[in-house]
Amino acid sequence: xxxxxxxxxxxxxxxxxxxxxxxxxxxxxxxxxxxxxxxxxxxxxxxxxxxxxxxxxxxxxxxxxxxxxxxxxxxxxxxxxxxxxxxxxxxxxxxxxxxxxxxxxxxxxxxxxxxxx
Amino acid sequence: xxxxxxxxxxxxxxxxxxxxxxxxxxxxxxxxxxxxxxxxxxxxxxxxxxxxxxxxxxxxxxxxxxxxxxxxxxxxxxxxxxxxxxxxxxxxxxxxxxxxxxxxxxxxxxxxxxxxxxxxxxxxxxxxxxxxxxxxxxxxxxxxxxxxxxxxxxxxxxxxxxxxxxxxxxxxxxxxxxxxxxxxxxxxxxxxxxxxxxxxxxxxxxxxxxxxxxxxxxxxxxxxxxxxxxxxxxxxxxxxxxxxxxxxxxxxxxxxxxxxxxxxxxxxxxxxxxxxxxxxxxxxxxxxxxxxxxxxxxxxxxxxxxxxxxxxxxxxxxxxxxxxxxxxxxxxxxxxxxxxxxxxxxxxxxxxxxxxxxxxxxxxx
Amino acid sequence: xxxxxxxxxxxxxxxxxxxxxxxxxxxxxxxxxxxxxxxxxxxxxxxxxxxxxxxxxxxxxxxxxxxxxxxxxxxxxxxxxxxxxxxxxxxxxxxxxxxxxxxxxxxxxxxxxxxxxxxxxxxxxxxxxxxxxxxxxxxxxxxxxxxxxxxxxxxxxxxxxxxxxxxxxxxxxxxxxxxxxxxxxxxxxxxxxxxxxxxxxxxxxxxxxxxxxxxxxxxxxxxxxxxxxxxxxxxxxxxxxxxxxxxxxxxxxxxxxxxxxxxxxxxxxxxxxxxxxxxxxxxxxxxxxxxxxxxxxxxxxxxxxxxxxxxxxxxxxxxxxxxxxxxxxxxxxxxxxxxxxxxxx
Numbered sequence: 001x002x003x004x005x006x007x008x009x010x011x012x013x014x015x016x017x018x019x020x021x022x023x024x025x026x027x028x029x030x031x032x033x034x035x036x037x038x039x040x041x042x043x044x045x046x047x048x049x050x051x052x053x054x055x056x057x058x059x060x061x062x063x064x065x066x067x068x069x070x071x072x073x074x075x076x077x078x079x080x081x082x083x084x085x086x087x088x089x090x091x092x093x094x095x096x097x098x099x100x101x102x103x104x105x106x107x108x109x110x111x112x113x114x115x116x117x
Numbered sequence: 118x119x120x121x122x123x124x125x126x127x128x129x130x131x132x133x134x135x136x137x138x139x140x141x142x143x144x145x146x147x148x149x150x151x152x153x154x155x156x157x158x159x160x161x162x163x164x165x166x167x168x169x170x171x172x173x174x175x176x177x178x179x180x181x182x183x184x185x186x187x188x189x190x191x192x193x194x195x196x197x198x199x200x201x202x203x204x205x206x207x208x209x210x211x212x213x214x215x216x217x218x219x220x221x222x223x224x225x226x227x228x229x230x231x232x233x234x235x236x237x238x239x240x241x242x243x244x245x246x247x248x249x250x251x252x253x254x255x256x257x258x259x260x261x262x263x264x265x266x267x268x269x270x271x272x273x274x275x276x277x278x279x280x281x282x283x284x285x286x287x288x289x290x291x292x293x294x295x296x297x298x299x300x301x302x303x304x305x306x307x308x309x310x311x312x313x314x315x316x317x318x319x320x321x322x323x324x325x326x327x328x329x330x331x332x333x334x335x336x337x338x339x340x341x342x343x344x345x346x347x348x349x350x351x352x353x354x355x356x357x358x359x360x361x362x363x364x365x366x367x368x369x370x371x372x373x374x375x376x377x378x379x380x381x382x383x384x385x386x387x388x389x390x391x392x393x394x395x396x397x398x399x400x401x402x403x404x405x406x407x408x409x410x411x412x413x414x415x416x417x418x419x420x421x422x423x424x425x426x427x428x429x430x431x432x433x434x435x436x437x438x439x440x441x442x443x444x445x446x447x448x449x450x451x452x453x454x455x456x457x458x459x460x461x462x463x464x465x466x467x468x469x470x471x472x473x474x475x476x477x478x479x480x481x482x
Numbered sequence: 483x484x485x486x487x488x489x490x491x492x493x494x495x496x497x498x499x500x501x502x503x504x505x506x507x508x509x510x511x512x513x514x515x516x517x518x519x520x521x522x523x524x525x526x527x528x529x530x531x532x533x534x535x536x537x538x539x540x541x542x543x544x545x546x547x548x549x550x551x552x553x554x555x556x557x558x559x560x561x562x563x564x565x566x567x568x569x570x571x572x573x574x575x576x577x578x579x580x581x582x583x584x585x586x587x588x589x590x591x592x593x594x595x596x597x598x599x600x601x602x603x604x605x606x607x608x609x610x611x612x613x614x615x616x617x618x619x620x621x622x623x624x625x626x627x628x629x630x631x632x633x634x635x636x637x638x639x640x641x642x643x644x645x646x647x648x649x650x651x652x653x654x655x656x657x658x659x660x661x662x663x664x665x666x667x668x669x670x671x672x673x674x675x676x677x678x679x680x681x682x683x684x685x686x687x688x689x690x691x692x693x694x695x696x697x698x699x700x701x702x703x704x705x706x707x708x709x710x711x712x713x714x715x716x717x718x719x720x721x722x723x724x725x726x727x728x729x730x731x732x733x734x735x736x737x738x739x740x741x742x743x744x745x746x747x748x749x750x751x752x753x754x755x756x757x758x759x760x761x762x763x764x765x766x767x768x769x770x771x772x773x774x775x776x777x778x779x780x781x782x783x784x785x786x787x788x789x790x791x792x793x794x795x796x797x798x799x800x801x802x803x804x805x806x807x808x809x810x811x812x813x814x815x816x817x818x819x820x821x822x823x824x825x826x827x
Contacts (some may be wrong), residue, residue, distance in 0.1 A: 005487070006494035006599040007607070010579040011572070013498055017506075018568045018726055025548045025722035038555045041628060041717050045127050045140065058147060059636055062800075066643040069808075073650040076815070077606070080657035083822060091823050098812060105808070114804045126629045132712060148633075148796050239700055239793025245524035311701055311792045463633075464710050464795045 061113050072101050123151055130159045134237040134467045137477030139451075141466065148462045153455040157448075160481040168441035173199055173273060173408040176441065181267035183443060184479035186229050189222040189258075190421035192271045197352055198417035198428035199273045202410040211275035211400040212354045213391045217288065218261070218270060219353070219419075220384040220391075224295070225254040226422035227377050231302060234374070234471035238315050243302055250298050253291050260284055273408055275401030285392055292385050292392075299381060307378070316371035320457040320469035323368055330453040333446050334424025335380065336473050339365040339373030346420035353419075357394075358387045370472040377474075380422075409436055423447050423474055447479035497598050498579075505578050509732040510540035512781060519785045544725075552721030562625035567719065567726035570618030573611040574733035580604040581740045582666045584750045584770035588762050596750075596770060597666070604665040605657065608741060609650060612696060615734065616642040619698075622727075623715035634714025637704050637796060641695055644803035645702075649692035651811035655685040655818040656745050669749035677748040681821065684814045686746045688807050690783075693738040695803065697731060700788040704796055739780035747776045 039046070075097070083090055108114060124145045129135035138159035144152040164183060168176050180191040193215055200207060207215075232247035255265045260281055262270045270276075306312045322332070327340040337344060345362040347355040363379035365372025414431040424446030431440040450473045457469045514529065514536065521528025529536035554563065584596035601607060616639050623635015656678055660668040672678055679686045695702040704710075711717070716727045743749060750769040760768065794802070 003490075003599060003601050005490055006498065007576070007579050007601065009491070009494055010498050010502075010598055011576055013502055014572045014575040015568070017502070017575070018571050021548075021726075022568075022722055025550075025552065029549055029721060030551050032551065037553050038557075041630070041712065045130070059640055062640045062644065066647060069647050070643075070650065073647065073654070076651075076654050077657060077663070080654045081661055081663060083658045083819065084661050088823065091819050094819060095816065098816065102812065105812075109805070114800070124629065134710070148637075235792065239703070240791065242520075242524050242789050245526060249525055305790070306792075309791060311794060311798075314798050315792060315795055462795060462797060464704075464793075467710055 065108055065113060068104065069101070072097075128466065135470060136233065136475055139470070139475065139477055139480070141454075143463070143466065145463065148464075150458050150461050150463065150466060153458045153466065155451055155454055157451070157477075157480050160477045162482065164482045165441050165443065168438055170437060172436045173410070173438070176438070177271070177273075178267065178269045181269055182478060183445065183482060184421060184423065184426070184447065184476045185266060186476055187222050187226040187422045188266065188268050189218045189270055190226075190419055190426060192268065193219050193353065194417060194419040194421070194426050194428050196271045196273050197419060198415055198430045199408070199410060201417050202413060202415040202430060202432060203273075203404075203408070205274050205402050205404065207275050207353070207402055208399045209354065209396040210279075210398045211402075213395050214276060214280060214400065215271065215353050216355065216358070217388050217391045218258075220388045221254050221257060221288070223384045223422045224381050225251050227381050228254075230377060230422075230471075230474045231374075234468075234474075235302075235306060237467045237471045238312070240305065240309075240312070243305055246298070246301055246305075250295065253294070257284070257287060257291065260287070272401060272404075274404035275399070277401070279400050285395065288388065289392060292389055295385060296382070299378070303378065306374075313371065315464070315468055316374060316472070317367070317369055319370045319461060319465045320472055321368050322453055322457050326456060327368075327453065330456070331449045332424070332453050333449065334420070334422070334474075335373055335376045336424060336446075336450045336453065338363065339376045339472075340368040341365055341372075346418050346425050350418060352417070358390050360387050370468050373472040407436060409434060418444070421446060423476065423479065424450060443482055445479040445482060447473075447475040447477075448482075451475050451480055493594065494598065497594075501578060501583075501598055502575075505575060505733065505736060508736050509729055510544065512732045512735065513543065513728070514540050515781070516785050516788075519782070520789045523786070523789045547722050547725040550721040552723060555718055557627045558718060559625040559627065562621050563718075564723075566618050566622035566625060567723045567730075568618075569621065570615055570730040571726045571733065573614035573618075574730040574737065577608055577611045577737040578733075578740065580607050580665060581737070581744060582669055582749060583773055585766050586762075587766045595666075596766065600664065600666055603663040605653060605663045605668075609646070609653070612649075612737075613642070613646055615696075615730070618730070619715050622719070626715070626718040628718050630711045630713070630717045631715050634704075634711045634717070637711075638698065638715060641698075641702065641704065641799060641803070644800060645692040645695035645807070648688050648803060648807035648811050649696065651808065651815060652685040652689040652692065653745065654811075654815050655682050658815075658818050658822050665744055665749075668745060669751060672748040673751040677746065677751070679746040682746070682814070682818060684810055685818070686742075688811045688814065689746065690742060691802075691807060693742060694784070694787070695799070697734040697738055697784075699731070699735065699784055701791050701794050702799060703793060704799060735781060735784050736777070739777045739784070742780050743773060743776035749773060749776075 076094075079086070079090065079094060086093070126143045126145055127140060128143055129140035130138040135141065140156040140159065142154040142156060143150060162182070164179050167179055171179065177192055177195055180195040181188040183191050228247040228251040232244035235241075235243035258268055258270070259265050261284060262268050322336070322340050324340045324342050327337050327342060332340070333344070341364050343362055343364050348362060360383045361379075363376045363383070365376055410432040412432060412434045414429070416427060416429045418425050418427045420426070425444065426446055427444030429442040429444065430438055433439040454469060454473060458466050461469070517539070518528040518536070529539040532538040532542045554560065579598040580601060582595070582597040582600065586593035586595045619642070620635045620639040623631045623633075623638065626632070656668060657663065659675070659678060659682075660671040662668065716724055719727065750773040752769055752772045755765060755768060
């Protein structure tokens with residue numbers, strides 16, 4: 001696991017950088033309170049209603065589809081890495097696997113889950 | 118497929134793509150537009166009322182500020198209305214120069230439209246190209262009258278002065294340059310698949326609806342109605358020029374785009390004819406020192422780059438009009454916006470606003 | 483402390499400092515390059531007043547951002563609102579840590595590989611960090627309590643996850659040929675058998691398109707489409723926090739370009755370099771430069787595309803992702819598998 005150590009250090013440095021900049025900015029920047037500055041921007045008129053409204057279910061459908069397909073993609077990764085060793089059997093197996101994936105994809109498409117407008 | 122809560126959102130008056138201070142109250146179902154309500158008046162200056170307290174020559178600068186990107190069309194319409202009421206005959210040379218100016222203005226205005234329309238849809242580079250050429254036209258105007266935006270370029274009865282020496286050659290030079298430049302914009306847009314996707318089938322306005330809404334100009338012609346004031350009721354000797362009136366067939370944003378692109382070419386054609394046949398002579402008719410039109414009323418229309426620009430003038434015989442009324446094409450075309458937007462996506466509103474080419478100074482007056 | 487661990491840490495610290503400096507400088511100068519190139523495309527001059535050719539412009543911008551007032555509106559959800567820009571920037575910078583910039587340099591009597599970390603599943607780490615970015619954007623949009631921000635955040639989440647799928651599937655082809663998740667193996671394989679772009683062109687196109695979408699660049703910049711959503715998810719941000727969104731965007735561009743070069747253009751490999759018989763360090767530096775040129779090419783393409791074509795509409799974007807790129811990527815996998823099976827690769 002020692003080879004992962006640099007990534008951890010990198011994470012530390014990468015997190016330190018924005019933190020440090022924000023602290024410096026906080027020290028040197030002006031802060032002049034103004035009531036109109038703190039209003040929500042809605043093109044120059046007082047906002048009507050709250051922004052945390054319910055949002056269309058379509059976005060959740062995408063999220064669910066994503067989870068399904070992403071998991072299947074992840075299943076492909078180990079197979080792809082060992083593909084040369086698996087040979088013809090691996091190829092046939094993958095075609096079957098992708099076939100199932102495509103059926104699911106075609107079903108979602110057919111059901112209109114991919115229609116956005 | 119699914120329905121959720123609708124959300125109200127304000128687009129404008131301070132928004133990058135409502136072309137000024139137009140405010141739209143959008144009712145959204147997700148990304149889809151359920152309803153659009155335009156709210157106007159943020160640029161209202163009461164120009165019609167101001168006109169009642171100005172003498173006739175003093176009103177012309179006010180007309181500059183109606184449709185400030187096509188001020189010459191406004192000047193032309195206003196002067197035409199007063200001349201019609203007074204029964205003045207404008208000398209032919211002045212009429213031709215007016216035509217040249219008005220058509221240059223049409224190109225300049227369409228260039229501004231094209232740049233901002235493309236910018237709204239994310240093609241920023243076209244904006245800089247069109248403004249490069251618009252700059253050339255503004256230079257021509259500057260050489261003619263000293264101003265670059267609000268020209269006050271004409272006088273009742275003709276022009277203040279003849280064009281400066283060498284000006285017509287510079288116009289010819291511009292005409293020689295422009296077609297290749299226009300091709301540059303077309304290369305970037307006309308056959309661009311994303312551009313087609315963003316404009317084709319978007320903001321459809323059927324011919325019947327367009328007529329019912331009173332739309333005019335390219336917005337009307339994009340819907341396939343062959344109506345152009347320059348041909349239907351010629352003024353300033355437009356009847357002596359040959360030009361085509363382009364119309365659309367699909368009534369969508371793309372057709373309105375094509376119509377305006379073709380109009381620019383036709384404008385070049387008109388200017389070329391006017392330059393070739395430019396008559397010699399005076400540029401201003403004999404007008405009394407104090408302009409006092411007789412008692413009466415007149416309605417005069419011109420084809421501004423945005424459409425049918427009308428001037429309704431009532432005179433009681435004094436030095437100032439009794440009532441002045443402007444029929445502004447932007448205002449009327451804006452009425453059609455909700456009809457074109459319903460059922461489309463948010464991004465399409467931007468495309469449709471761009472395609473009807475409104476100027477808020479003209480809408481609010 | 484264990485001497486091996488100590489040596490690794492010291493070596494890593496030096497390399498991290500260098501890489502960090504280079505990446506941040508590249509990010510800063512990308513803003514300058516973008517403005518100069520766009521000016522060149524648009525017949526303008528671009529920034530040319532601060533220093534020679536405007537080269538000090540990024541510095542001036544940075545100082546300006548430091549001294550800008552930062553407004554935290556009262557209607558936001560503070561903890562998330564304040565954290566979101568950091569959540570975007572950190573993963574964007576972190577991805578660079580597994581990219582191999584070049585082969586090993588011979589320094590102080592031992593080989594120092596030109597990469598921060600050479601881990602055995604670099605590709606997975608990249609995908610993991612790349613998908614972290616979506617949290618920052620979605621949370622920034624949601625916590626701002628502004629309708630434009632919310633829509634930008636939602637659009638962005640949907641867009642990023644859709645294109646991540648296509649990107650992941652495109653990468654499967656690379657893995658099949660390399661037989662390893664280690665990025666240096668991917669490079670070594672290409673050095674032996676030719677660059678992947680030569681026979682995995684569909685995968686390359688899918689990857690590049692997805693990379694454009696993942697970085698929210700035109701024509702896929704819908705989350706911040708200024709002419710529709712004003713500024714999208716960062717509408718309510720100002721000052722230094724606002725600039726972090728920009729740094730993240732450019733950092734993502736740099737990372738995506740590095741990946742495209744590594745996965746498809748042979749990374750730091752230069753064809754025919756071995757025949758010259760250069761000493762190890764000279765060869766390493768030439769290869770490092772070659773890598774830089776490949777990355778610069780992709781960065782230029784990013785800028786070039788942005789200033790040339792218009793923006794997609796939301797539904798068109800999603801259609802492209804799901805109905806075009808995804809099927810293409812699936813067919814591509816079968817195609818690559820077939821070639822590898824036949825032993826043609």
